[in-house]
Amino acid sequence: MTVETNAQITELTVDDHACLTFGEQEELFDLTAAFVRDGLAAGLKVVWLSDAGPGQAVGELAQRGVEVEPAISTGQMVAAGYENRLLSGQAFQADTAVRWLTGQLHSARDEGFPGLRVAVDMSWALRPVTGIEQLPKFEEGIAAVLDGTTASVLCQYDRERFDPVTLASVAGFHTRAVAAATYYADPMLRICCQYAPAGLRIAGEIDYQAADHLALALAETVRLDSDITINMAPLAFIDAHCMMLIADAARAIAASRLVVLRCPPEITAGFARLGLDRVEGVRLVRADG
Amino acid sequence: MGDDLIRRPSGSARQSLGPGYPAESVILEQDFDFGSLYSLRAAVAAHGAAAGLAGPRLYDVVTSAHELAANAVRHGAGRGRLRLWILDGVLHCEVSDDGRDRAADADQSAPWKQVHGHGLWVVSQVADQFTIDRSDAATTATAVFTLGAAAGPDAPDVAGDLAWPGRQPAPALPRARSGRAARISFRAARCPG
Numbered sequence: 206m207t208v209e210t211n212a213q214i215t216e217l218t219v220d221d222h223a224c225l226t227f228g229e230q231e232e233l234f235d236l237t238a239a240f241v242r243d244g245l246a247a248g249l250k251v252v253w254l255s256d257a258g259p260g261q262a263v264g265e266l267a268q269r270g271v272e273v274e275p276a277i278s279t280g281q282m283v284a285a286g287y288e289n290r291l292l293s294g295q296a297f298q299a300d301t302a303v304r305w306l307t308g309q310l311h312s313a314r315d316e317g318f319p320g321l322r323v324a325v326d327m328s329w330a331l332r333p334v335t336g337i338e339q340l341p342k343f344e345e346g347i348a349a350v351l352d353g354t355t356a357s358v359l360c361q362y363d364r365e366r367f368d369p370v371t372l373a374s375v376a377g378f379h380t381r382a383v384a385a386a387t388y389y390a391d392p393m394l395r396i397c398c399q400y401a402p403a404g405l406r407i408a409g410e411i412d413y414q415a416a417d418h419l420a421l422a423l424a425e426t427v428r429l430d431s432d433i434t435i436n437m438a439p440l441a442f443i444d445a446h447c448m449m450l451i452a453d454a455a456r457a458i459a460a461s462r463l464v465v466l467r468c469p470p471e472i473t474a475g476f477a478r479l480g481l482d483r484v485e486g487v488r489l490v491r492a493d494g
Numbered sequence: 495m496g497d498d499l500i501r502r503p504s505g506s507a508r509q510s511l512g513p514g515y516p517a518e519s520v521i522l523e524q525d526f527d528f529g530s531l532y533s534l535r536a537a538v539a540a541h542g543a544a545a546g547l548a549g550p551r552l553y554d555v556v557t558s559a560h561e562l563a564a565n566a567v568r569h570g571a572g573r574g575r576l577r578l579w580i581l582d583g584v585l586h587c588e589v590s591d592d593g594r595d596r597a598a599d600a601d602q603s604a605p606w607k608q609v610h611g612h613g614l615w616v617v618s619q620v621a622d623q624f625t626i627d628r629s630d631a632a633t634t635a636t637a638v639f640t641l642g643a644a645a646g647p648d649a650p651d652v653a654g655d656l657a658w659p660g661r662q663p664a665p666a667l668p669r670a671r672s673g674r675a676a677r678i679s680f681r682a683a684r685c686p687g
Binding site: 393410412413414442444445446449470471474475478 | 528531532535549550553554556557560561564568612613615616619
């Protein structure tokens with residue numbers, strides 16, 4: 206089994222068993238939204254198991270431009286918790302969990318879907334659950350079930366919370382490792398690709414010392430052939446130099462497409478000060494809180 | 495020079511570099527260079543919050559401190575000192591460096607900040623008042639914020655306003671003559687256009 210590293214979430218194929226690692230909730234929801242969006246667009250059945258109840262799941266996806274309510278009402282999409290699927294109370298059994306997945310595969314086929322996509326947030330495995338030592342067995346079971354099918358599973362691991370030994374022990378059972386494409390990351394700043402909606406995400410604090418990294422990320426983002434969102438909601442500080450770089454990129458993109466700048470109120474005010482609130486094709490969106 | 499200024503607010507040659515203020519009004523005094531701008535912002539944010547600032551107004555103070563310090567790092571001596579002080583309900587953010595303007599030295603014909611002036615333009619927009627004092631010995635920039643005000647002023651006083659969105663060249667700062675200080679003042683104004 207070959208494990209490809211650093212695959213993009215948008216590159217997954219029908220029978221992939223992918224291991225997604227994420228560093229924060231925003232990244233998890235972004236990558237999940239892209240996985241769900243592409244699955245629904247391909248006519249597949251999509252199941253998302255997470256701590257987020259159906260209401261929150263629908264909300265998180267809608268915030269990222271993925272409207273799933275119609276799919277939920279027709280049964281194409283299911284957002285659910287772990288109970289009676291992966292867990293029974295505080296107990297985990299790999300065989301039971303694999304049986305649940307097999308059942309999903311069969312029912313998706315019986316319902317007439319050409320394939321199945323399942324996203325599983327693995328944070329349940331960080332809780333005091335019995336049977337957790339069966340996690341590698343579960344991952345091995347998934348790989349066996351998916352072989353030769355049109356189903357793909359995306360296992361989502363928080364790289365900050367899972368220990369490296371656990372991550373290493375399950376990595377080999379996956380066909381691909383998926384993570385957000387990262388242009389730059391240090392303890393103060395992270396610039397990475399955003400998948401839903403497509404664009405760029407900047408978190409932390411940025412000033413002129415990271416301008417080269419930002420310029421490269423913007424140059425690549427401008428090449429996307431869709432509308433573009435530059436998500437600065439998790440940005441605590443941006444200096445005038447970097448703000449000008451983004452403003453220039455936004456003006457360039459806005460000539461042909463819509464560009465959305467999503468930022469905290471004080472940063473929104475900075476872009477408005479530059480006149481971007483009056484540029485056709487640019488939308489300044491305040492991300493409060 | 496700072497200690498002289500604090501101890502002798504009505505002193506001789508230093509007086510023209512800025513307003514005098516009592517030492518006890520200083521709430522933060524911190525040196526910086528290119529590697530410590532983050533910690534400088536964090537310190538200004540903490541002390542600004544302790545002084546009662548919050549939200550966009552606090553962000554404006556942090557932005558001003560950063561832009562003035564970054565200007566000293568990039569175009570001045572490469573390092574400098576920041577002081578925050580409060581007098582009569584007014585917060586002063588003062589950044590000084592004792593080097594000459596390297597950018598201006600490199601090209602005497604280029605108006606200072608023609609290319610790099612955006613940071614100073616931002617300060618001129620968000621502060622209630624903004625002054626730059628230059629002498630042969632030092633450059634001191636001070637952004638002033640009235641405490642208790644919800645946001646920056648909207649007084650349409652454009653005298654000395656640094657132009658930006660239209661990308662007009664920012665005005666050249668006056669070069670100091672030997673032994674004399676030059677001063678340029680900006681009143682905050684709305685974004686032109």
